[in-house]
Amino acid sequence: MQRIINLACGSFYxxxxxxxxxxxxxxxxxxxxxxxxxxxxxxxxxxxAVIGPVIERVLxxxxxxxxxxxxxxxxxxxxxxxxxxxxxxxxxxxxMGSLYLVYGQxxxxxxxxxxxxxxxxxxxxxIAAGMGWLLGRTRFGxxxxxxxxxxxxxxxxxxxxxxxxxxxxxxxxxxxxVGGALVIPATAAMNEMxxxxxxxxxxxxxxxxxxxxxxxxxxxxxxGVLKAVAIATYAEVEMLAVYVIVIAVLVLRPAGLFARAxx
Amino acid sequence: xxxxxxxxxAGAAALFLTAAVPFVGGAYxxxxxxxxxxxxxxxxxxxxxxxYTGLLSFGHAxxxxxxxxxxxxxxxxxxxxxxxxxxxxxxxxxxVVAVPVGLLCVRYVKIYFGMLTLAFGMLFYSFLYKxxxxxxxxxxxxxLRPLLLGQPFAGLGKVQFLTGPYxxxxxxxxxxxxxxxxxLVHSPFGLCLRSIRENPxxxxxxxxxxxxxxxxxxxxxxxxxxxxGVLLAVPTGLADPLLAYWTHSGNLVFMLLLxxxxxxxxxxxxxxxxxxLQDVVMSATPYWRFVFGAILALVxxxxxxxxxxxxxGRARMGA
Amino acid sequence: xxxxxATHVRKLYGSFCALEDVSLTVNAGEFVSIIxxxxxxxxxxxxxxxxxxxxxxxxxxxxxxDVAGVGPVRLARLGLARSFQLVNVxxxxxxxxxxxxxxxxxxxxxxxxxxxLDRDTAVRDGVCAVAELFGFNDKLTRPARTLxxxxxxxxxxxxxxxxRPEIILLDEPTSGVSTRDKTAIMDVLVQAATRVGIKxxxxxxxxxxxxxxxxxxxxxxxxxxxxxxxxxxxxxADAEVVATVIGKPxx
Numbered sequence: 001m002q003r004i005i006n007l008a009c010g011s012f013y014x015x016x017x018x019x020x021x022x023x024x025x026x027x028x029x030x031x032x033x034x035x036x037x038x039x040x041x042x043x044x045x046x047x048x049a050v051i052g053p054v055i056e057r058v059l060x061x062x063x064x065x066x067x068x069x070x071x072x073x074x075x076x077x078x079x080x081x082x083x084x085x086x087x088x089x090x091x092x093x094x095x096m097g098s099l100y101l102v103y104g105q106x107x108x109x110x111x112x113x114x115x116x117x118x119x120x121x122x123x124x125x126x127i128a129a130g131m132g133w134l135l136g137r138t139r140f141g142x143x144x145x146x147x148x149x150x151x152x153x154x155x156x157x158x159x160x161x162x163x164x165x166x167x168x169x170x171x172x173x174x175x176x177x178v179g180g181a182l183v184i185p186a187t188a189a190m191n192e193m194x195x196x197x198x199x200x201x202x203x204x205x206x207x208x209x210x211x212x213x214x215x216x217x218x219x220x221x222x223x224g225v226l227k228a229v230a231i232a233t234y235a236e237v238e239m240l241a242v243y244v245i246v247i248a249v250l251v252l253r254p255a256g257l258f259a260r261a262x263x
Numbered sequence: 264x265x266x267x268x269x270x271x272x273a274g275a276a277a278l279f280l281t282a283a284v285p286f287v288g289g290a291y292x293x294x295x296x297x298x299x300x301x302x303x304x305x306x307x308x309x310x311x312x313x314x315y316t317g318l319l320s321f322g323h324a325x326x327x328x329x330x331x332x333x334x335x336x337x338x339x340x341x342x343x344x345x346x347x348x349x350x351x352x353x354x355x356x357x358x359v360v361a362v363p364v365g366l367l368c369v370r371y372v373k374i375y376f377g378m379l380t381l382a383f384g385m386l387f388y389s390f391l392y393k394x395x396x397x398x399x400x401x402x403x404x405x406x407l408r409p410l411l412l413g414q415p416f417a418g419l420g421k422v423q424f425l426t427g428p429y430x431x432x433x434x435x436x437x438x439x440x441x442x443x444x445x446x447l448v449h450s451p452f453g454l455c456l457r458s459i460r461e462n463p464x465x466x467x468x469x470x471x472x473x474x475x476x477x478x479x480x481x482x483x484x485x486x487x488x489x490x491x492g493v494l495l496a497v498p499t500g501l502a503d504p505l506l507a508y509w510t511h512s513g514n515l516v517f518m519l520l521l522x523x524x525x526x527x528x529x530x531x532x533x534x535x536x537x538x539x540l541q542d543v544v545m546s547a548t549p550y551w552r553f554v555f556g557a558i559l560a561l562v563x564x565x566x567x568x569x570x571x572x573x574x575x576g577r578a579r580m581g582a
Numbered sequence: 583x584x585x586x587x588a589t590h591v592r593k594l595y596g597s598f599c600a601l602e603d604v605s606l607t608v609n610a611g612e613f614v615s616i617i618x619x620x621x622x623x624x625x626x627x628x629x630x631x632x633x634x635x636x637x638x639x640x641x642x643x644x645x646x647x648d649v650a651g652v653g654p655v656r657l658a659r660l661g662l663a664r665s666f667q668l669v670n671v672x673x674x675x676x677x678x679x680x681x682x683x684x685x686x687x688x689x690x691x692x693x694x695x696x697x698x699l700d701r702d703t704a705v706r707d708g709v710c711a712v713a714e715l716f717g718f719n720d721k722l723t724r725p726a727r728t729l730x731x732x733x734x735x736x737x738x739x740x741x742x743x744x745x746r747p748e749i750i751l752l753d754e755p756t757s758g759v760s761t762r763d764k765t766a767i768m769d770v771l772v773q774a775a776t777r778v779g780i781k782x783x784x785x786x787x788x789x790x791x792x793x794x795x796x797x798x799x800x801x802x803x804x805x806x807x808x809x810x811x812x813x814x815x816x817x818x819a820d821a822e823v824v825a826t827v828i829g830k831p832x833x
Binding site for chain 2: 653654655658659663664666670671672673674675679680682683684687688691692693694695696697698699700702705738741742744745
């Protein structure tokens, strides 16, 4: 939406993951009932979003420059966040696998599935729908879309563009941190997770198209399914297959599958 | 008159100092300098693409890795130890790979070019990582000590070899590479590249075959990258997949920016400063990535023309 | 001898018809002006004539070669050059370097990877010749972006001239130039054209004084169609053209 390529969103994801673990550990010690842990994870993700405006201020200095510089600046943030995480949480992976046991399992259509996974899928769907509603039907959403299409015009119409950018960015950060927090029980929190995520996020965005929510959704789905299929059939091809698709998309439909008409 | 002389004096001094390091600085600093030669060569090529043609590649590490793995295959796989052969082979491999990749990538510009090159870089990384039987997976492949100009230097231990004959071989190679690049950049071809960077549309109207020239620049950059990769791999003795990872490409861009992409010597300076900075910072704190990130951020925001930019007196973009 | 011919050219953008049945010929030795109100299709016509756009129907031939949509590079090599309405320069290159790119391209030396450019006398002579024609002799080392607006425009035209084309198409060469300087610039252009050996000039212009002052022939476009294609006197006598394009004559 803001036409910024933010390599650091992987770092927000990672931050969310680590902070989520810490939050749940505190919650456990505080005696919060286990069933509520998922709420704790979400809440911790949201809490972290406060860094959003700060980061946005930093990125603001280079909005008008070549996109390569945006990439570089966010890459710088990636490096910095890696060590911030290392500083607070050390280098060993953190686990929270026990959370799975708390929620148990369920049978869905003949397949046994951990309830937690279902909850996350539902949450993702809810968040996606919520974002769609936010952007499509609320006043805030309209302003965001207008500003994305034509910054000068929006400013001329009285929109406080910097505030919009700050909020959108924070929203983006929150999505990242919450996402990271939610994924904890399924995978461990590791130092490299931010960097590895960026690779997948990049694939998702390219396939779905920059600036399209629907695209991101479909892209994410595609990448996830592709990886799962690849792992199941021919493990070595896993990430390779994703990259081949990325290249194919970039070549055939450079704007992605659901691109909006570029400004 | 004085102004015109200073760059030559500075250059001569730099050359002299670099040649003196093994004698004056000892094994530690000489070993530290070894990656410098490799990165400097690779960056010279990369800057032809970015500084002179305006295409920023986020997958240039691909060619460094190609060079390293070619060296590994030849030395430990095929028993070919002549360094000159290895270098030549790396250049050939680079061209072979760069032709299809380049043909595809130069049809796109700016961010799409960056994304495509990044994707190819990561594609190669996944290949290197996953196809264990071919590439050794995350363990990598060994690179054995090569014969320099046919000489084994058998009497020398590893460190002596690296800080002695290999060091000067690398320095000579860098000088050769710089000389070649200097000619390229000051040729009619170089001028056309710059016109493409400045205004590709107008360049076409003036009869410049934009896409074709971008492709040539890409090929040249690839060759320099592969040669740099070979130079890098010998001291470590290892070719590993991480050489192709996107963060490695990111470091290359960092070096370019740090040294200054608007200047011929920027890439060389950038490689040098990065290597030393890395050494200093790494020994000072385990959180060197944070420091590096901060430095990169500062450079991007305040000194986009890098150190050479400061030297030449331009701090802001547009100069 | 007909250098450039467009025959029954039609250009559609989706369902919008920008050009309808446009035919024109430009012969050697002619100075042709294309006039018409905004939206008449002048830009589209120019883009079709300069190979940027392929017509939906009809042909464009340059020296008897079909050049529909071939692109600017090919057309430049064939001998058709163009300057732009909006200033189009190489901001970071100096005046000399800008002209040199065109000369290098004309001489086919772009692929000389190892030759030293500053020792190439042919290129240098080519640059100096054009620079002199346009009065850039004392500005050769200035970066293009530091030039005043009018000079940038002139540089754009000069770099087209440096290609020594057979036909040059000038897109509003005097727009953005003060009235006082317009004739001076036009005189420079026409004189330069003769010296360089350009065989025909096509221009798109709004300033009727310039149009009538220099053209051998005027083509009036209106709503995608050719309204008239004749001498200046013929145009003046054509009431319809006067009404739609030129406006009432000064009394």
